[in-house]
Amino acid sequence: MKVGIDQIGYFTPNKYVDMVDLAHARNQDPNKFLIGIGQKKMSVADPTQDAVSMGINATLRYIDKIDKSKVGLLIFGTESSVDQSKSGSLFVKSALGLDPTVRAFEVKEACFGLTAGLMIAQDFVRLHPDQTAIVIGSDIARYGVNTAGEVTQGAGSVSLLISSNPRLLELNEGHSAYSEDINDFWRPNYSKTAKVDGKYSTQVYLDFFKHTFSAYKEQKNLETKDFAAIVYHLPFTKMGLKANRLAVEGTDEETNARLMDSFTAAKELNANVGNIYTGSLYLSLLSLLENGRLKAGDLVGLFSYGSGAMAEFYSANVVEGYEKQLDKVGDKALLDNRSKLSVAEYEEIFSAGLEDPENNVELISDEETGRYYFAGVRNDIRQYQIK
Structure with a gap:
């Protein structure tokens, strides 16, 4: 039985800041941000968009295409949790009108959260092939105004539907995981912004990639040339480019060109949205599916990384007719319709x-009609409404 990704939806808020404008404001050469970091624009979440509302909106992108009665599991991966006890998945389940019998919970391990949820969902579907699972990664990346990490901020969510006989990607059995207790990036409970050692985090990311990629190829008896594409967790696109350069070292000219071209296709959405933590790898996957030159059966490698640190490499094969499940026009409109700040x-x-948020003060959203938003706190309870 094949299990994999049947649907993918993403959402990003309706505002952005341009990296050229930000560079000028910070007295920096724009090419430092555009080329050195690899970012063009950065989505900005106002107080009416949070991890929950974005997760709802990402799932709404495909909810009308699926049988909601078959959903048996909903996992919410985030490091931007809105409550210390209640799972964001319960707010999402309510907004989507899912059955009370759906198992719903939240997971956390920095940017690895969505991948962790995906692996749980995959096992769930293998045991319950007649049911499906929704897995969401949703975050607002905040480092601080005029900080070294400012250019690697962003906001957005990616939602996946995991099913048997999937229509996008068939997940392969096996994976390569690696973890260590380190402090490259973290956010204490008392802080609204992240703490990061940027250079150290990049080096750990690259070391973990080399370890998991090599181990996976050995485990599955594969060579780099067997991959049509490799997608990466992209807190900023230059980070993934460095990993991709490691991947193609020593390969033949055709393999080098193919994997570099596929990376270019896979970074486009991330370069225009910014860092969305848990969803970053899967936003890159969506970008590859929409902009790459894939065909049925192609092998795609996926490298997931969460600071602290946890990494995993796994793979999937492209399903014939996958293009029919994408909404490239709608995805482009999400970016084009944003307002420039x-x-x-x-x-x-x-x-x-x-x-x-101040208690018992209603928030008003300027999102378009049909979008969910955070409407404020009433009697200490978060309120979500549809515009």
């Missing part, structure tokens, strides 16, 4: 996002 406007919204 001045740097001053972005800074004001960022500062507002660091404040806890």
Whole structure:
């Protein structure tokens, strides 16, 4: 029985800041951000968008295409949790109108959260082939205004439907995992912004990639040339490019060109959305599916990384007719319809996002009709509404 990704939906808020504008405001050469970091634009979440509302909106992108009665599991991966006890998945389940019998919970391991959920969901579907699982990664990446990590911020969510006989990707059995207790990136409970050792984190990311990629190829008796594409966790696109360069070292010219071309296709959405933590790998996967030159049966490698640190490499094969399940026009419209912020406007919204919502004050959203948003706190209970 084949199990894999049947649907994929993404969402990003309706505002962004341009990296050229940000570079000028920070007295930096724009090419430092555009080429050195590899980012073009950065989505900005105002106080009416949080991990939950974005997760709902990402899942709404495909919910009308599936049989909701078959959903038996909903996993919410995030490091931007809205409650210390209640799972974000329960808010999402309610908004989507899923059955009360659906198992729903939240998982956390930095940017690895969505992959962790995917692996749980895969096992669930193998045991319950007549049921499906929704797995969501949703985050707002905050490092701080005028900090070294500012250019690697962003906001967004990716939602996956895992099923038997999937229509996008068939997941292969086996994986290569590697973890260590380190401090390259973390966010204490008392802090609204992340702490990061950027250079150290990049080196650990690359070391973990080399370890898991090599181990996976050995385990599955594969060579680099067997992959049509490799997609990476992309907190910023230059980080993935460095890993991809390691992947193609020593390969033949055709393999080198193919994997570099596929990486170019896979980074486009991330370069225009920014860092979305748990969803970053899967936003890159969506970008590859929409912009790459894939055919049925092609082998795609996936490298997932979460600081702290946990990494995993696994693979999937492209399903014939996968293109029919994509909404490339709608995905492009999400980006094109965003409003451009001045740097001053972005800074004001960022500062507002660091404040806890005031109790019993209703928030008003400027999202388009049909989008969910965080409407404020009533009697200490978070409220979500549809525009």
